[in-house]
Amino acid sequence: MFSPSVTQYWLPADPVPGGAGSVQVVIDPSMAADRSVAVLHLVEGPSLLTLTPGRARHLGLSSGQAVRVGDLAPRLAAAGIRLNGPDSLFYLPATDHEAVRREPSPEGTRQLTPDDHEAFALFTGQAPAAELDEAFVELDHWLAFGTFRGGLLVAAASMYPWRETRLADLGVITLPAERGRGYARRTVRAISSMALQLGYEPQYRCQRDNTASAALAESAGFVRFGEWDVVEKD
Incomplete structure (x- = not known):
C-alpha cells in the first residue's frame, strides 16, 4: 500500500x-x-x-x-x-500518488511566498499559540501553502524534509472561526500535490489522542501507517 x-x-x-x-x-x-x-x-x-x-x-x-x-x-x-508520547503516522497510498500529483489546487488555495508575510503574520496572530506550536507551520519552511477567503488567510500548511530523507513532514492549522468548512483538507491536498511533483513523500504526523487531526488526515486521503514514539530530549 x-x-x-x-x-x-x-x-x-x-x-x-x-x-x-x-x-x-x-x-x-x-x-x-x-x-x-x-x-x-x-x-x-x-x-x-x-x-x-x-x-x-x-x-x-x-x-x-x-x-x-x-x-x-x-x-x-x-x-x-x-x-514523548506516541505520534500517529499517516501516508498517502502509493496507488493514489499520481492522482494527487495531478490534482489542481482549488480557487483560493496556493503556495505561499515571502510576499505573504503580512497575511501570515495576521493569521498567526489569530491562531491559538498552543496549536501553532504543535502544528509547527512556518512561512519559511521548504514548502508553505495557504487557503484564502476574501483575502484573509484562513488555513495554512507547511512542510520540511524529514531528517535528510525524501519524506516531507507536514503541519497544518485552520483559524478556529473557519473550521468545519474543508479549508484544511484543501490546503493539505494542495501542498501534498506539490511535494509529490518535487519527488517527495508527504508525511502527516499528529499526537495519537488528537482525533480531529487524525480525522483530517483521513479525509485528505492519508492512511494510518503506525504509531511512533521517541525518547524525550534532556
Missing part, C-alpha cells in the same frame, strides 16, 4: 518476524543522539524498538531480540528512559 520510500525508512532491511504482543529489537549506529530510543508499532507489520548501541548495552538488549509489549514500558522506566 505504501511507497518504498516509507517502508525503507521505517523498517530494517531484514526484519525478524516477531510474535503477537512482542517488540523486535533493532540496533542502529546511525541514530541521532536525540533519537537514541524509538518505538514503532505498525498497523500491519512488526513492532520495533530501535536503539543506539549505547542504549542497547544500557538496557541489556541485543539485535533481533524480542521483548514483550507489556514488559517494554517498565524496562525503559527502570533505566530512566522516558518517551
